């Protein structure tokens with residue numbers, strides 16, 4: 001398989017700039033500081049353990065059990081990463097299409113044999129690849145919580161997969177916004193709006209169902225919960241918190257809720273939910289890429305305007 | 314090779330190209346001239362699949378360029394009027410990038426790119442960064458880039474703009490070279506004389522229509538085929554005259570306008586230019602008429618029939634083909 005030429009070129013020119021090096025360093029430094037602070041707080045508690053709580057730790061844990069608190073650093077750092085990357089990816093992709101237009105390299109690109117979808121794919125893959133560089137370099141720091149907290153290796157693997165899907169989602173939105181907006185700044189803001197719209201929008205059916213059930217004793221949820229499969233935030237949350245996740249809680253304690261058949265089935269198994277959610281988020285991302293490809297195609301829709309600064313009558 | 318038939322392009326309500334028909338045979342070096350805003354770039358962008366036509370058809374090498382843009386891109390190499398380069402990219406990587414956009418293999422690209430860079434005289438710049446090259450070098454690099462997939466037709470939009478005289482000569486030599494290798498080339502410019510030295514045929518465009526097209530010799534000898542949508546009168550018949558008068562130009566212009574054989578009048582300060590559809594006898598009659606009417610005539614002379622004056626004549630803003638010649 002040939003590497004997408006756009007991806008290849010961008011990686012090549014990126015490695016020649018100091019920006020990549022600096023941003024990676026700052027990224028890992030921030031993660032390290034948060035992690036170190038977490039370690040310090042937990043260690044401090046454990047060291048003072050005998051004086052203060054004599055035989056019982058927090059919430060009645062034994063000393064040994066207290067070490068599992070380190071494991072809670074994993075989801076915290078993972079969430080921090082999602083947060084930072086959710087900010088970084090729109091910035092990375094903001095100029096992906098609009099920057100080509102500004103640099104006046106876009107027309108030439110469009111006259112080559114690459115399809116509009118090929119261009120969009122190249123740009124999204126570039127963003128995902130760059131993002132994975134951040135994720136993968138963070139793994140040594142993440143791994144520290146494994147040493148103390150005893151997490152299975154499959155969690156780490158799952159983490160990489162989830163981040164990949166999450167990055168694909170944000171990246172495809174970022175490229176779409178770059179194809180829509182003229183300036184990078186507008187593109188970044190629009191990306192945030194679109195991401196937020198997906199996060200909030202997928203909750204709407206659920207909210208509607210709760211309003212409809214307002215006067216009855218039970219909450220007739222139907223299948224409205226299934227929209228959350230499209231929600232990358234829920235996907236990440238479900239993965240990170242597993243059996244103590246929001247949906248698990250709902251399933252265990254929600255005796256007053258009536259679920260639809262499919263919802264019930266998916267709720268029973270956290271892993272199945274996550275896998276289905278991954279597929280749905282990927283499909284949603286493809287939809288955004290497809291929309292971006294339409295925007296990029298000069299022969300579809302509104303006349304493609306040149307951006308060469310010439311005054312027009 | 315390239316057939317354009319009744320091509321229309323509207324920007325909003327204003328037409329930029331109005332019913333353009335054009336044929337460029339295989340192996341031709343075709344010059345596409347016209348003043349600013351004539352619609353040259355618009356036409357070229359439609360050919361290259363960068364702009365949707367409002368109507369008409371374009372066929373390149375037998376492929377429908379308007380509906381089959383996917384296949385057309387392998388047949389055309391395009392050098393836009395304005396283009397940029399990527400930073401942090403070396404010349405050879407620049408060529409590799411565009412080659413791989415056509416799905417070529419790196420090894421093939423390297424071989425072809427070596428030959429092309431030699432052709433455009435940039436082989437010693439292989440390891441240099443593209444954004445450090447001079448304007449002329451970038452322009453030549455862009456030509457090499459446009460040739461990477463061995464296109465049948467090369468479309469260049471004002472490749473000479475912003476180049477110094479030496480770079481212009483180099484570009485001209487390069488295009489002549491390519492033409493002798495059998496490439497079909499379409500090149501646009503504002504300056505007809507620049508093209509006349511290298512092109513074997515030219516088309517003159519104004520206000521979205523072709524006002525003249527054909528071999529340079531034919532145009533010079535007044536045999537250029539007037540396109541269908543133009544008045545039947547051959548615009549290149551007759552002579553172009555320049556005259557100087559003392560004082561106001563109002564009266565002589567009025568007298569000239571009354572003469573049905575006079576067309577394309579343009580006025581620059583005290584100099585009046587016009588086209589006379591006739592020979593020396595008619596010129597003598599005009600002079601007699603002016604003098605009899607008391608016009609203080611200082612000088613009148615026949616303009617040498619060169620491409621530049623033809624160009625000025627057919628693309629003249631106020632007295633252009635669309636206006637006076639219809640009435641005459």
Ligand SMILES: Nc1ncnc2c1ncn2[C@@H]1O[C@H](COP(=O)(O)OP(=O)(O)OP(=O)(O)O)[C@@H](O)[C@H]1O
Nearest residue numbers: 305306312313324329348349350351352353354355
């Ligand atoms: N994107 C656009 N939107 C609206 N009008 C446009 C656009 N591009 C070109 N035009 C108009 O179409 C006409 C033809 O423009 P075009 O660029 O094709 O001319 P040109 O012959 O290439 O001129 P130049 O010699 O200045 O390059 C002009 O009147 C121009 O104002």
Ligand SMILES: [Mg+2]
Nearest residue numbers: 353354394470
């Ligand atoms: Mg132009």
